[in-house]
Amino acid sequence: MVEPKARLSVRSLFVVTTGLFWLSVLGLAVGLPVGIASTLASDHPMSIHATVSAEQVGGLAAEIGSGERVSLSLPIDHLSAGQIVLFHAVIALAGIVVLYALWQLRQLVGSIRANDPFSTANVRRLRVLGWLLLLAYPSFQYVMGGVSEWILSTGGPSVPSARVDADPFSLGAAFGGLCLLVLAEVFAHGIRLRKDVEATI
Numbered sequence: 001m002v003e004p005k006a007r008l009s010v011r012s013l014f015v016v017t018t019g020l021f022w023l024s025v026l027g028l029a030v031g032l033p034v035g036i037a038s039t040l041a042s043d044h045p046m047s048i049h050a051t052v053s054a055e056q057v058g059g060l061a062a063e064i065g066s067g068e069r070v071s072l073s074l075p076i077d078h079l080s081a082g083q084i085v086l087f088h089a090v091i092a093l094a095g096i097v098v099l100y101a102l103w104q105l106r107q108l109v110g111s112i113r114a115n116d117p118f119s120t121a122n123v124r125r126l127r128v129l130g131w132l133l134l135l136a137y138p139s140f141q142y143v144m145g146g147v148s149e150w151i152l153s154t155g156g157p158s159v160p161s162a163r164v165d166a167d168p169f170s171l172g173a174a175f176g177g178l179c180l181l182v183l184a185e186v187f188a189h190g191i192r193l194r195k196d197v198e199a200t201i
Contacts, residue, residue: 010109010112010113011113013109013112014106014109014110014113017102017105017106017109018106020102021099021102021103021106024095024098024099024102025099027095028092028095028096028099032088032091032092032095035088035091036084036088039079039084039087039088040084043077046075046076046079046087046151047073047074047075047076048073048074048076048148048151048152048164049071049072049073049074049148049164050071050072050073050074050148050152050162050163050164050165051069051070051071051072051162051163051164051165052069052070052072052074052162072162074152074162076151076152076155077155078154078155079151079155080154080155083147083150083151083154083155086147087147087151090140090143090144090147094140094144097132097136097140100132101128101129101132104125104128104129105125105129107121107125108122108125108126108129117187118187118190118191118194119191120188120191122187123184123187123188123191126180126181126183126184126187127180127181127184129177129180130176130177130178130179130180130181130183130184131177131181132177133173133174133176133177133180134173134174134177134178134181135177137170137173138168138169138170138173139168141166141167141168141170142166142168144166145164145165145166145168146166148164148166149163149164149166152164
């Protein structure tokens with residue numbers, strides 16, 4: 001029997017994950033069209049975070065050293081329709097992946113709430129969440145970095161040394177993904193043990 005405090009904690013987790021899921025749905029449904037509309041209507045539709053050589057930023061080379069790079073937000077004044085569509089398509093795809101992950105997490109917490117955590121469905125959910133952290137996060141960073149670099153090189157200010165330093169690796173995402181995959185295998189082993197016990201009774 002689950003203690004009342006544990007039940008309350010699981011119920012709270014279920015409410016939180018459900019709330020996060022629906023807030024994300026609302027944010028994607030409202031934020032994406034608003035972002036596209038503001039991009040189309042603005043004279044300065046976008047800024048790209050990039051690094052430039054210190055020599056190209058007045059007076060900084062002497063202060064921070066020659067050859068060093070400086071992080072700046074560079075304005076993008078000229079965007080083609082294709083660039084706008086691609087940029088927001090990547091964001092929309094990332095949003096859909098986040099919604100899918102939140103839904104899997106909500107289903108996982110829901111099964112715990114229903115006193116059925118050790119199921120093959122939960123093993124699958126944990127594996128999905130683990131691989132999403134390991135693969136989807138760095139893939140998004142890599143693709144968004146490439147798109148931003150393309151936009152900067154074609155529509156940004158003429159700064160020859162400017163480049164987007166996208167780092168697709170995240171220690172937190174990698175560690176979290178590995179932990180979820182290990183937990184999935186623990187769940188799978190527990191399910192196998194339970195089936196063996198049931199078969200011997």
